[in-house]
Amino acid sequence: MNLLLQYLSLCWFTNNPADLHPSKSFMWKAVAFYLVSGIIVESLIADPADGTLEVLLRTVMAFSTIITLLLIMRKWDYFGQLFTAIFICENFIMTLAIGAEALDLVMVMEHYENREEVSIGLAVFLVVWYIAIVSYIFRQMLSFKMSSSIVTAFSYFVLTYGLPMLFMDI
Template identity: 30%
Template structure:
């Protein structure tokens, strides 16, 4: 719980991920929670649990691979646990808010629910941009491009690999 309190201010753009506590157990728990939440969201969209399992597995592996390569190229691989935990934790926090909005969207298809999903996805993108900006010491446009590449690599890559397996 103490580690959670250290990571939570990151969601308000106030911390440097490399200065966070290095906790392997927190990292593992976040990764498991991330997998479960993403599986729930994916299964809700595709109606095929096997396909969802493949895509979420690939998405998780591609997330880990992207961050590992990015940090390796930046010669800051020592921060892999903190940075990956930060990215996954922020995604989990946003997902915590997205799930009820998606349920509301599915039930009512209210226009406001679409706007809320868009705002929450923009928040998730902004958090990833902020984390990459602080870790790689980039300006905002460059970190936004890295975040866009990250999103394309993980989500489009997972979808593509999932289709190849099926």
């Protein structure tokens, strides 16, 4: 539980993910939660089969992107720490997204007049926060400059969310 709290504190831009050393069990539990929470969110938005496929594609893209980045930078030793840090923080954001989806459902059922604005606002906030967290993780783990970490985090977001979404639209 202590290790989880240390990883979650990355969401508030404290701790250094390089100082955290997850066990193999902890790492794979983070991946399992990532898959389950992602499938829940995508199934609320789209067809469950399509949502599951999109989450699996996102997972492959996330691992591929992290592996490629670390191989290029010759910092393969950080693989477990980096993917765990990103996945734990993404799991936190995804949990908030599930709450946002539930709120959206309630607003639809209550015929809330500004439902779209609230939902879009929450989505934008969560995406910006997610990119900021991933940027922080890259900056801490890989000693990137601020601008490089933001560009890399945005690129990571596009690769892990944009490409699978594009693939699903084809």
